Amino acid sequence: DAKTTQPPSMDCAEGRAANLPCNHSTISGNEYVYWYRQIHSQGPQYIIHGLKNNETNEMASLIITEDRKSSTLILPHATLRDTAVYYCIVRRASNTGKLIFGQGTTLQVKP
Amino acid sequence: KAGVTQTPRYLIKTRGQQVTLSCSPISGHRSVSWYQQTPGQGLQFLFEYFSETQRNKGNFPGRFSGRQFSNSRSEMNVSTLELGDSALYLCASSSSSLGLERDTQYFGPGTRLTVL
Numbered sequence: 757d758a759k760t761t762q763p764p765s766m767d768c769a770e771g772r773a774a775n776l777p778c779n780h781s782t783i784s785g786n787e788y789v790y791w792y793r794q795i796h797s798q799g800p801q802y803i804i805h806g807l808k809n810n811e812t813n814e815m816a817s818l819i820i821t822e823d824r825k826s827s828t829l830i831l832p833h834a835t836l837r838d839t840a841v842y843y844c845i846v847r848r849a850s851n852t853g854k855l856i857f858g859q860g861t862t863l864q865v866k867p
Numbered sequence: 868k869a870g871v872t873q874t875p876r877y878l879i880k881t882r883g884q885q886v887t888l889s890c891s892p893i894s895g896h897r898s899v900s901w902y903q904q905t906p907g908q909g910l911q912f913l914f915e916y917f918s919e920t921q922r923n924k925g926n927f928p929g930r931f932s933g934r935q936f937s938n939s940r941s942e943m944n945v946s947t948l949e950l951g952d953s954a955l956y957l958c959a960s961s962s963s964s965l966g967l968e969r970d971t972q973y974f975g976p977g978t979r980l981t982v983l
Contacts, residue, residue, distance in 0.1 A: 790971075799871075799957050799974035800910070843910075852923045853900040853915025853961065855972060 760844045765862045768838075774831040776861050778844030781825040787848050789820060790855070791829045793840040800843065800857075803829065834865045869894065871960050871975035879981045885946040888978045892939050892960030898922075899941040900972060901933060904955040916941050945980075953982045 761779040768774040780789065788807050792800040804811055804818045806827070811818045817830040831838055843860040872891045880886050892899050900923075901913040912925040916935035933943040939960075945952055956979075959972040 792974075797955065797977075797979075799959075799976050802971055802973055805971065853898050853917065853959075853972070854912045854923050854925070855900075855902075855910075855959075856912065857902075857910035859909060 760846055760858055762842070762844050762858065762861045764859065765864070767864050767866055768831075768834045770836060770865055770867050771833055774834040774838065774863055774865070776829040776831075776842050776844075776863065777826065778829070779826045780844070780846045783824050783846050784848065785824075787846045789818070789827050790845040790847055791816070791818065792843045792845065792855075792857075793838075794843070794860075795837075795840045803842075834863075836865050836867065839863060839865045871958055871973055873956075873958050873975040873978050875978060876976065877979045877981075879983060880948050881983050882948055882950060884948050885944060886948060886980060887942050887944045888956055888958075888980075890941045890943075890958030890960075890975060892941070892958075893973055896960035896962050896973075897939050898961045898970075898972075899935055899939065900959045900961075901941070901943050902957040902959065903927070904957060904977070905951075905953070910957070913943065948982045950982050953980060955979050 788805050790805040791803040794800045806818045820827045841860040841862050845855050874889045898917045900915040904910045915923040919935045930946045935941045955977045957977045959974045961970045961972045
């Protein structure tokens with residue numbers, strides 16, 4: 757699976773948009789980008805995933821660059837409850853049932 | 868639809884003992900994966916089961932084993948517990964039949980194992 761690089765930590769003011777970057781320069785054409793988050797000591801929560809096009813759901817938006825070498829997760833109006841570790845994962849089909857987690861980005865939303 | 872459930876939520880064992888953890892996947896999901904999370908190593912993949920067969924395996928010693936039942940429920944077992952096995956054990960399920968990249972895994976709350 758392609759390696760991902762994320763900043764170790766970020767701050768965001770409550771009510772503002774949180775933009776979390778992820779680099780995946782070795783991504784292959786059939787690999788999806790997944791985002792999960794983990795609030796302290798809970799199980800990771802699925803947020804969103806995409807292949808080429810930008811995606812949006814009720815939680816967030818995912819912007820993938822045209823060359824697919826990087827992506828940005830956008831939380832449009834961050835709240836204190838969005839404070840968590842955010843993981844960007846690139847997944848290959850051959851690794852069935854397996855997600856490779858890096859260290860993620862710790863997002864701290866401040867009042 | 869109910870989410871992934873794991874039992875027990877907390878467990879305390881002593882070195883040398885064995886432990887069995889249980890995971891019930893989301894209804895209709897046939898793939899179950901197990902992960903170990905420790906402060907030092909982060910989240911690491913243990914193994915995946917699909918249709919009662921282990922389909923993928925991580926780099927863990929043979930003391931870690933699992934199985935899946937015909938109703939897709941899964942158990943993992945750790946024998947001869949060591950202090951370093953203290954961790955949060957997470958289970959995830961997906962509807963995957965082909966292990967496609969787009970198949971989404973949904974995680975349970977985890978079992979916190981403490982080995983004394």
